[in-house]
Amino acid sequence: MPDVVPSSGAPHNRAEAAPKPFTPEDEAAVRDSLKRCSPATIEAALLFRRTQDAAHLPVIVLGVIERFVESELRPKLKEGDDDLRLVEDLGVDSLTMMEIVMLVEEVLQMQTNNDELRNLRTVGDVKTFIDCKIRGLPLPKPTKFIPVEQIVAVMPVQPPFLFINEAQVGSAGAQGKYKITGQEFFLQGHFKNNPVLPASIMLEALGQLAVLYLLEGSIAEPGRTVDSTKIFFTSCEGVRCHRVCRPGDVLTLSVRPKRAKMPLATFEGSIRVGQEKAAVAEEITLTFAYAEEIPAPVPAPEAPPVVDVVRTPVAAAPNLAAAVSA
Amino acid sequence: MPKVFVTGLGFITSIGNDRAGVTQSLRELRHGMELYAPFQKPDVPIKVAAPVRGFKVESPDPEDWTYPSAYRIRRDVLRSLSPNALFAYCAMQQAIKDAALNEADVSNEETGLYAASGGSPSLLARLVNQMHTQGVMRCPPLGIVASISGTVQFNLVAHFKIRGASTGFSSACASSSHAMGFAYDEIVLGRQSRMFVIGAEDGNVETILPFAGMRALSASVDPATASRPFDVARDGFVGTGGATVLVLESESEVNRRGVTPYCEVAGWGQASDGHNVAISHPEGTGLRVAMERALRACGLTTKDVDYVNAHATSTPIGDVSEVKALRAVLGAEASRVAVSSTKALTGHGLSLAGAMESGFCAIALRDGFTPGSAHITQLDPACAGLNIVRTTEAVGPRVVLNNSSGFGGANVCIVLRRA
Numbered sequence: 001m002p003d004v005v006p007s008s009g010a011p012h013n014r015a016e017a018a019p020k021p022f023t024p025e026d027e028a029a030v031r032d033s034l035k036r037c038s039p040a041t042i043e044a045a046l047l048f049r050r051t052q053d054a055a056h057l058p059v060i061v062l063g064v065i066e067r068f069v070e071s072e073l074r075p076k077l078k079e080g081d082d083d084l085r086l087v088e089d090l091g092v093d094s095l096t097m098m099e100i101v102m103l104v105e106e107v108l109q110m111q112t113n114n115d116e117l118r119n120l121r122t123v124g125d126v127k128t129f130i131d132c133k134i135r136g137l138p139l140p141k142p143t144k145f146i147p148v149e150q151i152v153a154v155m156p157v158q159p160p161f162l163f164i165n166e167a168q169v170g171s172a173g174a175q176g177k178y179k180i181t182g183q184e185f186f187l188q189g190h191f192k193n194n195p196v197l198p199a200s201i202m203l204e205a206l207g208q209l210a211v212l213y214l215l216e217g218s219i220a221e222p223g224r225t226v227d228s229t230k231i232f233f234t235s236c237e238g239v240r241c242h243r244v245c246r247p248g249d250v251l252t253l254s255v256r257p258k259r260a261k262m263p264l265a266t267f268e269g270s271i272r273v274g275q276e277k278a279a280v281a282e283e284i285t286l287t288f289a290y291a292e293e294i295p296a297p298v299p300a301p302e303a304p305p306v307v308d309v310v311r312t313p314v315a316a317a318p319n320l321a322a323a324v325s326a
Numbered sequence: 327m328p329k330v331f332v333t334g335l336g337f338i339t340s341i342g343n344d345r346a347g348v349t350q351s352l353r354e355l356r357h358g359m360e361l362y363a364p365f366q367k368p369d370v371p372i373k374v375a376a377p378v379r380g381f382k383v384e385s386p387d388p389e390d391w392t393y394p395s396a397y398r399i400r401r402d403v404l405r406s407l408s409p410n411a412l413f414a415y416c417a418m419q420q421a422i423k424d425a426a427l428n429e430a431d432v433s434n435e436e437t438g439l440y441a442a443s444g445g446s447p448s449l450l451a452r453l454v455n456q457m458h459t460q461g462v463m464r465c466p467p468l469g470i471v472a473s474i475s476g477t478v479q480f481n482l483v484a485h486f487k488i489r490g491a492s493t494g495f496s497s498a499c500a501s502s503s504h505a506m507g508f509a510y511d512e513i514v515l516g517r518q519s520r521m522f523v524i525g526a527e528d529g530n531v532e533t534i535l536p537f538a539g540m541r542a543l544s545a546s547v548d549p550a551t552a553s554r555p556f557d558v559a560r561d562g563f564v565g566t567g568g569a570t571v572l573v574l575e576s577e578s579e580v581n582r583r584g585v586t587p588y589c590e591v592a593g594w595g596q597a598s599d600g601h602n603v604a605i606s607h608p609e610g611t612g613l614r615v616a617m618e619r620a621l622r623a624c625g626l627t628t629k630d631v632d633y634v635n636a637h638a639t640s641t642p643i644g645d646v647s648e649v650k651a652l653r654a655v656l657g658a659e660a661s662r663v664a665v666s667s668t669k670a671l672t673g674h675g676l677s678l679a680g681a682m683e684s685g686f687c688a689i690a691l692r693d694g695f696t697p698g699s700a701h702i703t704q705l706d707p708a709c710a711g712l713n714i715v716r717t718t719e720a721v722g723p724r725v726v727l728n729n730s731s732g733f734g735g736a737n738v739c740i741v742l743r744r745a
Contacts, residue, residue: 098467102466106464
């Protein structure tokens, strides 16, 4: 089953269909549906319905998510972090996710199916998803959860020098977790009777996550794979540490590609511990190379430019079907 | 046999939204009827109902609902509640507090919850209608949980983190008495040490008016007398809704926690009429057997009984059936044992009735009074030989029977005893 929907043919883009005039009744319906959302959300939705201008979508989507998030968690949304996780950070369970999507569908006059929702894990995922649906673009590769065994299997770097316990990789970037166990060999000397994770290791962890992102193939040319033995560190810029990290801390690592052109890929990265900022790197640049090309069938011309992957069952993803036990 | 006690009560009812209010209404015979606004239409021949006060739950969207400010309910809890599950949620909070239970007492493998509710016909109708008109994928995801008849236990078990036994009972107007009886059994059998028993109903147009087609509702336009069980001119029941929660506990739990129970649940019995789907047996045979079984089960005789809280809903046929059953069971004691129907005050709560009335009996046993049977102008001659008390008497009963009868001829009798 392809994950991507060809843009031609499917009536995703309302602008392409003969647009119905936006009547006062429609406006009243939008206002009623969004009555518990911010005025800005309502205005954006009305503008979108009149103009079909996708620029309004982020405000609408964020406004609808906010409406379903418990008030004490709403300030998090205001930080504008697309990496905010729906379940873990915002308390949005799979049923609430359905409520969010149904309201968005109603207001934006679009349709989705359960399968598509299953892959939405972050606020950014939701925004991208709605945006693609409205514009009639192929859906991005779903965020993929990668457990430690799989990380070990694909990464050139190995324990005891691997600093990712689990990761999620989507087209927009990668997130990972690393728990400082206190057993890391270098903590014996860094520092004397005072174990602190070296800043260089923090940067290393971000670099490793960027490597994983490259290996997952999101920015590779179609039909080519990145050679895991040919990725190396090149440079970094604007690295700042904000917090001392010690055994017991769980680092939340995040990298996003800024630009990528063979043989260089540049990322921005950040590390949080809980909600506290621990470190940022404005730029981490790696060199990479593709594996020797094996003659492969030429992709069909109508094939979408996004690499299809076999969807692996995602243990931690909200499973809509499983939410219903009876 | 191990003993079981009632240690906590919670009420959202037409005669009060807490125990104090309910007690006062029972003592002063204050009823909960009104000319119910949704019935005041030319095509609705029924005018009186006994809705709960302090709640506005007419909107299909629970986030529009208003409820007493003492309760704060999160959106993700509210979204799957029906009106009756909301009432039950509030009554549950009262009962937990009343029984002085802490979080660990409520959520453990030895504590269960049995509930009875007719579901939410209004929500179910809206859900089905929405499915047909807007499409199957445009229905609220939790519409089913909110509307089908298990709504109370689905919601309360999840939200109060109940980990013991849980299920619902569906025997119409006998449902919550069945819940109480089987909850008693769970404790007696040693499977649970504590059970929450809940009866709840929406008590709105959709739960009450379908009984008009059956000609079971009072057509009276006078709220003060519409519900008048045992009166010769009674013409049907008055519908009500709300919720009642009882906390049942084993003797060892009562001793461990050092709480003073309202009363003991001495035992229970049930039997069926095998007669008609909706009409009670003219001789009340099933109810008679239920009462006899209940007394036998707890080793009591009619000599021990001081008060019967009758099922009597104020319908012409049903009240007479029960009168006959009572005469047959009580025999020589019939003229002594006080009988009343508190439905004269509350109206008929359907699935709520049994638990609500057991709650009333628990109060009467602890506080030492016998609730009167209100609104009798002229006693039906068919009641001859029974001691139907018309006013609340300051006489504390020692042993009380609480009767409930439901569709299909199901009859339950709960026996409560002064602790």
